C-alpha cells in the first residue's frame with residue numbers, strides 16, 4: 001500500500017479543522033409498561049440503546065439517566081400502529097410535568113408482543129427554539145442487529161427536526177431531500193466514518209431517516225441535525241424556569257378526527273403555545289369567551305396523518321368560572337370538553353333558561369346574590385326562572401351531599 005499519498009486534501013496542505021460547539025445532549029429513558037409488558041432498559045443497557053446515535057449524529061457531550069418511576073399506560077400497542085400515537089402524547093405530558101423534564105429529551109422504551117411492524121414513533125418539532133416535543137418511543141429489542149439502537153437513532157433524528165429520507169415506502173418523504181443522483185433512493189451520497197470501528201462507510205449506504213438498510217447518516221442529515229442542535233436551547237438554563245400554577249392542554253389530530261384531551265391543573269415550568277391556525281377558547285356559564293390562545297400542531301413521524309398539540313396556560317384565579325374548553329379554526333368548532341357542572345344560560349323573552357348536568361347534580365338552588373333570596377329550586381337538568389336582567393345570581397349545584405357554587409349575571 002502506498003502510504004506516501006495519505007493526504008487530505010490531496011495537495012498535501014492541511015485544511016483547518018472545522019470545530020463547532022453544540023449544547024449538551026441530555027436524555028432520560030422511561031420504562032413503559034403497556035399491556036402488562038414492561039420495556040427492558042436499565043442503567044447498564046442505556047449505552048447500548050445510545051450506541052448508534054452517538055456514532056452517527058453530531059452529539060458532543062451527553063448525559064443519560066433512567067426515570068426512577070415506571071410509566072404505566074392502559075393503552076395497548078399493536079404492530080399496525082394503534083396505541084402508539086396516544087402513548088407518545090402521554091409521554092410528552094409526563095415529560096413536561098416532570099421536574100426538569102422539559103430540559104431533557106424523553107425516550108420511552110416499550111416491550112411489544114410482535115417482531116414486525118411499528119417499532120418507534122417520535123415528534124418532528126417545528127422549531128428548535130422552544131422546549132416542546134422532544135419525546136420519542138421505541139421498542140426494546142437490542143438483538144438482532146442492534147434494532148433498538150437503530151430505532152432510537154432514527155426517532156431522535158425526528159426529534160432533531162428531520163423528516164424521512166425517500167427510501168422503503170416512507171409515508172412522507174422530506175420535500176427538501178437533495179435531488180442529485182448520488183442521493184437517489186435515500187442514499188447517503190458522501191462517505192461516512194464510524195469513529196468506534198474506525199471504518200469508512202460506503203456512499204451506497206442508506207440514510208438512517210429512511211426505511212432501507214444498511215444505514216448510516218448522510219452529510220445532508222448530519223448538517224441539518226447540527227444546525228438544529230446548535231439552535232436548540234434545550235439543556236441550557238435561560239430565563240425563568242420556575243414552576244407555576246398552569247392548566248395542561250393537550251390533544252391530537254388523529255386520522256381526520258380532532259381530539260381535545262381532558263385538561264388538568266398542574267404546577268410546572270410554563271410551556272406556552274406556538275401560535276398557529278387553531279384556537280383554544282375558555283367559555284364561562286354565559287357562553288362568553290373568557291380567554292383564548294392560538295396554537296399549532298406538531299407532526300408525529302412514522303404514523304400517517306397524526307399531529308399533536310400540547311402546551312400550558314397560566315391558570316387564572318377565577319378558572320372555576322370556565323365551564324367549557326373548546327378548539328376551533330376558520331371552519332368552526334373542532335372539539336370541546338364540557339365540565340360536569342355545565343350550567344348554560346339562555347335568555348328568553350320573559351325568563352332565563354338554565355341547563356346543567358342533572359345526573360351529577362340532582363338539584364340546583366338559584367339565589368339572588370345580593371339578598372340571598374332563593375329564586376328557584378330546580379331539578380331535571382333544565383329550568384326557566386324569572387329574574388331582573390343584569391341581576392347578580394348564584395347557582396348552588398348539589399350532588400346530594402356536596403355543593404358547587406357558580407356566580408353569574410342574569411342575561
Ligand SMILES: [Zn+2]
Pocket residue numbers: 154158164209301302
Ligand atoms: Zn421515521
